[in-house]
Amino acid sequence: MATFNTIEAINLALHFEMRRDEAMVVLGEDIGRNGGVFRATVGLLDSFGAERVIDTPLAENLIAAMAIGLSTQGIRAVAEIQFSGFMYPCLDQITNHAARYRNRTRGRITCPLVIRAPNGGGIHAPEHHSESLETTFAQIPGLRVLAPSNPSRAYGLLLAAIRDPDPVIFLEPTRCYRLFKQEFEDDGQALPLDSAFIDRDGDHVTLVSWGAMMHETRFAADQLAEEGISCELVDVASLKPLDMDTILASVAKTGRCVIVQEAPRAYGPASEIAAGLAEHGLLNLFAPVLRVSGYDTVMPLARLEQHFIPDVERICKAVRSVIEQAPIGN
Amino acid sequence: MATFNTIEAINLALHFEMRRDEAMVVLGEDIGRNGGVFRATVGLLDSFGAERVIDTPLAENLIAAMAIGLSTQGIRAVAEIQFSGFMYPCLDQITNHAARYRNRTRGRITCPLVIRAPNGGGIHAPEHHSESLETTFAQIPGLRVLAPSNPSRAYGLLLAAIRDPDPVIFLEPTRCYRLFKQEFEDDGQALPLDSAFIDRDGDHVTLVSWGAMMHETRFAADQLAEEGISCELVDVASLKPLDMDTILASVAKTGRCVIVQEAPRAYGPASEIAAGLAEHGLLNLFAPVLRVSGYDTVMPLARLEQHFIPDVERICKAVRSVIEQAPIGN
Amino acid sequence: MTTSEPSAETVVASFEVRRTCFVDADGRLLAELPAFARDAEQLQRMYRVMCEARAIDKKAVSLQRTGKLGTYASGLGQEAIGTALGLAMADEDVLIPAYRDYAAQFLRGVPPESALQYWAGDERSMNFPQGTPSHHDFPFSVPIATHIPHAIGVAYAIKLKKQQRVVVAACGDGATSKGDFYEALSSAKVWNLPVVFLVSNNQWAISMPRENQTGAQTIAQKAAAGGIPGEQVDGNDVIATRFVLERALKAARDGEGPRLVEALTYRLHDHTTADDARRYRSEEEVNQAWKRCPIKRLQACMRAIDCWDDEKETALIAQCQKNAESVAEAYLAIAPDKPVAMFDSLYETLPESMQWQRNEVCERGDGD
Amino acid sequence: MTTSEPSAETVVASFEVRRTCFVDADGRLLAELPAFARDAEQLQRMYRVMCEARAIDKKAVSLQRTGKLGTYASGLGQEAIGTALGLAMADEDVLIPAYRDYAAQFLRGVPPESALQYWAGDERSMNFPQGTPSHHDFPFSVPIATHIPHAIGVAYAIKLKKQQRVVVAACGDGATSKGDFYEALSSAKVWNLPVVFLVSNNQWAISMPRENQTGAQTIAQKAAAGGIPGEQVDGNDVIATRFVLERALKAARDGEGPRLVEALTYRLHDHTTADDARRYRSEEEVNQAWKRCPIKRLQACMRAIDCWDDEKETALIAQCQKNAESVAEAYLAIAPDKPVAMFDSLYETLPESMQWQRNEVCERGDGD
């Protein structure tokens, strides 16, 4: 079996589905001849032509609106926004139209579309290229929001997103695009939507994260294992809808939970998950639910970004403090 | 002392500050000759002239950007957006500019502006006129987000917002605009920012809300009192930054907490508050933290909206269940 | 030649905006009528459609005034545009309407009672009936102008499918201030899409007069920003409006690409029933505007060429009132939707994790 | 007259777009030069500013290639526009620049090393020095076009304060596809604001060629959408560009309202150092564009009128290289900001509830 990095996985999924579904198009800025600023769409123009691989003018609001118009005609529109920090102009279209047409027409008009964008920092990119927009979208009724953490999930979840009959926001882990490879079949198999994944079983603490932060979280779990702390790793993957059942089941077992997110702390997915625990898992909790997150500041420019993004040390510190407050085996 | 309803209170605050501060302007659609679709700006044009009371073209993104430009020149710009559901086009400007200019120029360029909008449903208004946008803004670093619940707070917090040197989003309780009056002095006294208010002391349950929902929450507390359940009422008022200390202190006393919000449940302020409790108040909690909220659906049109908005019955039900799970006096 | 006027200053592009009108405010012909308008039945049909729409509009306002309808946006005075549009479009075309285009929607199969049901706050009203052209049309969008760029995607899909259909994106003068309008205009010709942008310039956006809405002398000239033809038409002259729209639709259908049509009209009613226009415009202005009323104009024209008389008029008015009454009855007979409906069209399949919310609403009963 | 061409079709508005050029690609004069350009020292100054900017630009690219700088956007080939702009603006005017307007920023007091510091990822670079015109200028905005409508608010404030200042909002051709650009354009004349919109049309938006960016034949004609004058200028002719900008600035200052200037140029470098333009454009096209290089052109012009020679050229080139070296040294000497700085300019006063976050960063130490 061949191995692929995350950007290759996305490129493969797009190729596979463009082959399988004649009614699919991709659109966005510089996605054709240029193959996308991160090369996610390389090869599509040559394989499928300019009619289905659409280089758009420089207007994110237009891209979202055009994807909506296309999708209402039964065309599976997969739009790329170059960085999630440039998605704000799409919000009116996504919230007031993409997420609503099915409901307001009672099923007559639907929007089977996907809007993809690299999300998060850590690559020393320019200003506005390193933001985390999970909450911006996850709070919107009528949407699905996915945040894959590795190549095989990027592949399987992107296929699922494209095939889903409703609008999906697909936030890709920028700094993992080329960070590591995984072995998987390019067989067009989609992964299930609306579900979290248990990446590692553990007994003492449930470590929850998604997207690029799964990477640091896994390293933290490795380090903690050496200290005798066994962490169960949950990759949320789907931020909307959120699979609380999987998280609750894990915490019912471990009694402790630390949630890791890159986004600013206030109003992030970590808060939504902690609230779910406070409501449905309270009696299982031995210790406070800690959130390791970015700060409630603007994402700093490149020279300071590593002081904003949670690192292994901050994650381990939080887990140790949870263990201190509720020692193992008590 | 005279009594005023919420829309009158806002109008008074605008008049007071326009008189006090020559460098203040108001801008928006239909705010001049027409006095605003809710009459919040009635009288301003005649008192202060068309130069300072600016009727803008129909473009919310422009209104936000214009307010930013004005504020960078030391003009206190107070913009009105006709309904919070029309604020999405402002998000790019608010997030990528208003909330950032101070930080990215290290204090050289600042944006002392306020963007006001009616927020929430319950008045049988047309489509897109009844949304709740708290999270949309409260998650953005660099902003303040206020949600007054009554006339005197609308007056005092709006004055505080206008005088604050940083951008403030001011979400007004649409259905309370003319619902009830309060007695207060039009003396230009601002209320403190960044703080919650204890509206009623209680022993058994902390009931937390903000904005229009404070109204139903208060009625619920009255009804529960008759059942012998004493509720402490907290008006969050400031959604960003959130005054968790006040909430934690109250829950430390009552041991129980129910949070009431009109917005959809997922990723709402109620979740942020519950997460704060799960992290810093866990050991004080006798019972799960319950959230009474709108559903994770698109806000229904007028004929079904009352099935979406939490009512006294749903609030009481949640409080009773908390009491059942942790009976009083145990 | 002065040094400040170099000979090296050369003209590289030029444009002009034309306005079309066949029938003046008093019904006098300014030019020979186009073929369709030389047929008395056609004129009578256009007249009837306008009168029916106005009667229903009047009924809607009175229902709102008596507490039987929510906020309502009247189309009073703009009936010619919707009528011309509805008659100019082919069934297979796609209409992305503005909220005063009732006549066009009715002609395409939207039941008038659905229009009332919408303003009462019932989503089912936007599920336009199968078997009518409206079934593939869009409901209008309350967020001004945001629907216009949808036309780019719809038209692109039509081109991709090699269909001979045209998309009409309609809006008001105020809507042309929003970036959405422009982004569609600016890009439409990049793909030479079959789109007709129709702007009903009724001189007001709530309280904002047209001249303060933009620095542009005409809305039509904004077409230059997209490199497409832009023209004005007297939107109270149903003949001219239909003529210009048929020409634009044919051009788009024949692959000549997008066009912008600015139809000049006047909003005779308050912005909506929640508005009071006396706050910001003079009675005198409104009285003047009534003189340009499209219905009065076509009637005068028909009488001049002897295809209308008092008898026909009396009969039609009675008919229209009766029709409006039955529309109102049909509307009032509609029972509210079930509360759980708020969950049932949100996604194709409601996510498992939301089931409990639906159950909660279910258990609280379906009362309204 | 055929029935399909009614005599009642009348012209209601017309426009034209002119292009100005004084010096052709080979340095030949096409018209008598404006006053400022008949002064040899002025020509030599413009030439020096362009050469200095190009030398620093070259240095920045090499710093990036050797890992000493982050992603960098080169202004190669567009030096004439920034130079003309910087010289045409008055100190009290306000510049809201695009990211290739380095020469203008330098002329207004932004230290070249700050430009490098910005691309290294250090916010302090945008705190332009007090006592220079740049101190009241804006930093450029990475989100394309979003800064343009700020000019409306800034210009409105200037008018409110009865000041004689002009705001210049600069952007590229790609930026003109965004609603932000249009909303500013459409509204500027409503208040007759002192704004000059400057579009550097370098024919590319990353990989998108100008002709696929919009259906409009020229960017200048988009001015019609706002009812304001729009003109083109050869942006590689520094004399013509300065002439046209001075004219537009004077008009705005004299209360004649907003204008749009489209300066035609070419992006000779990759979009940024993260881009590889060979993927989407031919070497041949770039070679042709080099023939229109603004520096080569002014030099040829100066030699033709005998105010430049090899000796001056050699001396200047040496000077510029030396200058670029010291700029690089100054940049490399800048120590990174303290991590807690991310909290210290977020609000005027950090909210109490965020203090613990600042403390946490503090405790983790200030290492970089």
Ligand SMILES: Cc1ncc(C[n+]2csc(CCOP(=O)(O)OP(=O)(O)O)c2C)c(N)n1
């Ligand atoms: C984005 C947005 N902003 C504001 C409103 C409130 N509003 C409803 S209609 C209207 C005026 C629209 O004017 P115009 O486009 O000329 O259409 P008309 O009502 O005159 O037919 C406004 C401001 C809205 N519905 N959407």
Ligand SMILES: Cc1ncc(C[n+]2csc(CCOP(=O)(O)OP(=O)(O)O)c2C)c(N)n1
């Ligand atoms: C809103 C937004 N979308 C996309 C980008 C990514 N991007 C950076 S520059 C650029 C092209 C800009 O082209 P143009 O306006 O012509 O300026 P030029 O680079 O040619 O000077 C794009 C798409 C961005 N910075 N902002």
Ligand SMILES: [Mg+2]
């Ligand atoms: Mg109008």
Ligand SMILES: [Mg+2]
């Ligand atoms: Mg360009």
